[in-house]
Amino acid sequence: xxxxxxxxxxxxxxxxxxxxxxxxxxxxxxxxxxxxxxxxxxxxxxxxxxxxxxxxxxxxxxxxxxxxxxxxxxxxxxxxxxxxxxxxxxxxxxxxxxxxxxxxxxxxxxxxxxxxx
Amino acid sequence: xxxxxxxxxxxxxxxxxxxxxxxxxxxxxxxxxxxxxxxxxxxxxxxxxxxxxxxxxxxxxxxxxxxxxxxxxxxxxxxxxxxxxxxxxxxxxxxxxxxxxxxxxxxxxxxxxx
Numbered sequence: 001x002x003x004x005x006x007x008x009x010x011x012x013x014x015x016x017x018x019x020x021x022x023x024x025x026x027x028x029x030x031x032x033x034x035x036x037x038x039x040x041x042x043x044x045x046x047x048x049x050x051x052x053x054x055x056x057x058x059x060x061x062x063x064x065x066x067x068x069x070x071x072x073x074x075x076x077x078x079x080x081x082x083x084x085x086x087x088x089x090x091x092x093x094x095x096x097x098x099x100x101x102x103x104x105x106x107x108x109x110x111x112x113x114x115x116x117x
Numbered sequence: 118x119x120x121x122x123x124x125x126x127x128x129x130x131x132x133x134x135x136x137x138x139x140x141x142x143x144x145x146x147x148x149x150x151x152x153x154x155x156x157x158x159x160x161x162x163x164x165x166x167x168x169x170x171x172x173x174x175x176x177x178x179x180x181x182x183x184x185x186x187x188x189x190x191x192x193x194x195x196x197x198x199x200x201x202x203x204x205x206x207x208x209x210x211x212x213x214x215x216x217x218x219x220x221x222x223x224x225x226x227x228x229x230x231x
Contacts, residue, residue: 032217034217034218034219038160042223042224043221043222043223044162044208044221046218046219049217091160093160095162102167104150104169105152105164106219107164108154108162108163108164110161111160111161
């Protein structure tokens with residue numbers, strides 16, 4: 001149990017376009033979902049926290065108008081990178097906490113590699 | 118703010134041997150959770166083990182065990198009978214009792230030699 005999926009796994013886009021990444025909890029309801037960014041050979045950097053039906057909470061330095069997060073249901077959160085630029089190229093990972101049991105634990109998706117040309 | 122320190126950027130171990138990865142953290146909270154996650158080359162983050170701070174007993178999961186020293190704020194991971202599939206980046210993470218956020222260490226890259 002506690003499987004999280006992400007789609008797409010890889011995406012290449014042109015500068016100036018927008019890209020949407022989906023994060024789904026497949027076998028549980030997620031009270032909270034998280035979006036991280038990871039640069040090569042570095043640790044995970046939290047970008048934002050989202051709860052179903054409410055606005056996301058962004059970390060300091062993360063542009064909320066550039067990284068739009070929608071947590072539409074207890075099993076789906078989306079991250080949209082708007083007007084993407086080459087510096088947005090990175091590995092994006094989502095995670096989710098289960099409702100009820102072990103809410104303290106985050107389960108991670110497989111990540112999405114974004115390349116902006 | 119909480120900080121998590123992994124002082125070993127890289128470690129190596131022979132197959133079937135035992136290795137210990139270190140992690141220390143800084144917090145003023147009394148209620149919190151600690152985790153070890155593994156990130157293999159596929160980059161999928163996999164939960165290895167978790168520890169509740171209020172529990173004195175060290176957590177174990179098969180070949181993985183922790184040495185949790187609350188007073189010293191230390192949380193090391195011991196991997197017994199190391200296998201080639203254990204090769205990965207290992208991240209130590211902290212979560213406060215009242216805050217959902219995870220604070221990660223910088224990671225330790227573990228190599229397993231056949």
